[in-house]
Amino acid sequence: LIYKQNNLYGISIIHAFLRVIKILCRKFNEIRSLQNISRETAFLIVLWTISLPLWSGFVSIFQIAGSNLVLASEIGPKIGSPTGGGLVIAGIVIGICFLVGSIIGLRWNWKVWLTCALLFYIPWILFHTTFFDNINGVGSGLWQSLGYWVVQQGESRGNQPSYYYLLIIMLYEFLPLSVSIAAVIYYFKKKDAFAKFLIFWSLATFLIYTIASEKMPWLLVHITLPMIVLSGKLLGDYLKNETISTYINLKVSSLMLLTLAFLFFVWRLAFFGIDGKSDNFWMLVLLIFGTVLVLFGFVFLLRGDFYKNSLKVICVTLILILFGLTIRSAFVATYKNGDTPIEMLVYTQTSPDIPALARHISTIELKSGSKPTVDVDATSGFQWPWAWYLRDIALAGYPQYGQHLPSSMMEQQVLIIHSQNKLAVQETVKDRYGEGSRFKHRWWFPEHTYRDLSLKKIVKSVFDRSSWVRSMDYFVYRDLNHNLSSEDAYVYFDDAEMRKFRSLELE
Structure with a gap:
């Protein structure tokens, strides 16, 4: 009776338990020796072991506020970098990560791992050091890149909604x-x-x-x-059993064309507006007739054995359409709207007025034979990107304007003043520099267009055709119908001839 109670399908429970332990031990030894592992596991080993040192800065989340042990500085020019005793901790953590990753990778397959590590770290080092011009880039890349991001979580930079x-x-x-x-x-x-x-x-x-x-x-x-x-x-x-030749035949091509035609007719019907004119009415009839005709075409093609592969053909067609739209949106964002924050992908952008004004300032040297003197108001970080644009064409200073004006202000040939300080300088500079020309310094996407979204508004927009039109106009054509938000400045010239400069965007 005792034997029967401890018997499971003819195998004693103790024996079955021992067999399970034996199998688990064998699997554990295989994993520990990193032999006979799947391709997917090998991929994860390479990905994890090579990138492990780049995760070392994540340790800075354990930094104690107010402690002298700084793992990621929250202020100063090197935000996210360790200081003092934190440098020692950072070095130890980075060393351990390199050691652990190397041991696991070399034990798995030393030839493959070394090849992958070199393919990753050689360009990584070259780019992070600007081709060995900035050796400190190695340290900032290993620790500060992630440490900076950890520190910035407390700032909630961007303050964007959860969606x-x-x-x-x-x-x-x-x-x-x-x-x-x-x-x-x-x-x-x-x-x-x-x-x-x-x-x-x-x-x-x-x-x-x-x-x-x-x-x-x-x-x-x-x-x-x-x-x-x-x-x-x-x-x-x-699609592992599919080849290109599979899709080069009359039925497949017809089904692809029918899918495109169906999407076209549905699109036109969804955004079709009847305004009471007879030509619009007959256009609606034509669209409905075309849709019905396409549906009959689907029924005709999906007969017989071809029905089994039709879903794949339709999916491939949809993917190709989405792929084409992706290429188009990437091209538009990169080459058409590259310096215009009409794209949500652009968080904030230097206005085209900046390089245009820099070129205008550069003409002063051509007339006078010497570099002009320029004061740039450093309010709100306005010294950037002027420090770059004026580096070779002007003798620039970057004082802080406001209630107290710099004593050297009236000695400059050009003044670039933040718009919020215009009233503070207006009376002082009016006689010598004139009224000044307003231009956009930096601009960004009008965030009010999406920040106040709610479930109620989304549901309401589903049944509002005007919302469809606005959404599709932006999705397809990037037609925003809103003014871009901006932070502006005024430029003042002591030479009356130079005051002809006008903003490209405010004209």
Whole structure:
């Protein structure tokens, strides 16, 4: 009886337990020796061990406020850098991370790991040191890059709403976002550990950056990267038996064209406005007729065995459309609106007035034969980017204007004054410098257009066709219908001829 009670399908429970322990020990030894591991695990080993030293600055989150042990400075020119005893701690942590990563990587496959490490760290060192011109870049890259970000969490720089990343992902990274959502559905019941990891990576990264107090558009790359890898995994699995020749035939081409036609007719119907004119009415009839005709075309093509592959053809067509729109949005953001913050991807931008005014100032030397003297009001950090633009064309100073004006102010040939200090200098400079010309120093996207979103407003906009039009106008054409926000300045010249300068954006 005792034997039967401890017997499980003919195997004693004790024996079964020992077999499980034996299997687990064997698996543990395989993992510990890093042999016979999957390609996915090998990828994670390379990714983690090589990048481990770059995570060392994360230790600065344990910094105690008010302590003399500074792991990440919160003030001064080197924000995020360790000082004093913190330098010793930082060196030890970086050394341990390098050591642990190297031991694991070399034990796994020393040839492959060394090759990958060199391919990563050689360009990393070159770029972080500006080709060995700034050796301190190695230290700032290993610690300060992350330490700065940790310190900035207390500043809540940007002060963006919690849905900020979701908004700009839908505007710029809609392709990996759409495919990633499909991947969650596709792998939901599949036993694919790597796919589950990629889903976790994507969701965890999105959640962490959403919770983080600092939200900036350039951090979107970290959220998008796992989505791109997940998208590649899905497309590789879903289309692994497909070739280009599969899609070069009459039926597939017809189905692709029908998909495009269907999207076109639905788009036109969704934004079609009847204004009571007969030509608009007949255009509506024509659009409805075209939609019905396309649907009949779908029914005709999806007969027989072709039905099995039709979903893949439609998905490929949609992906190609999204890919084309992605290329277009990237081109527009880079080359058309590169210096104009009509793009949400641009947080703040130096106005085109700055280089235009710098060129205008440079003409003074051509007339007089000597570099002009320039005072730039340092209020609100206005010395940047003037320190760059004036480095070779003027003798520039950067005093702070306000209630107390610099004694050397009236000796300068050019004055660049923050708009908030115009009243403070107006009467003093009027006789010699005139009224001054206003220009945009820096400008940014009008954030009021999205900051006050709420669930109620979103639901209401779903049923408001005018909201559809405004959203699509911005998504497709970047038609904002709002003035850009800006911080302005005034330029004053002692030479009356030079006062002809006018802002490119305020004309």
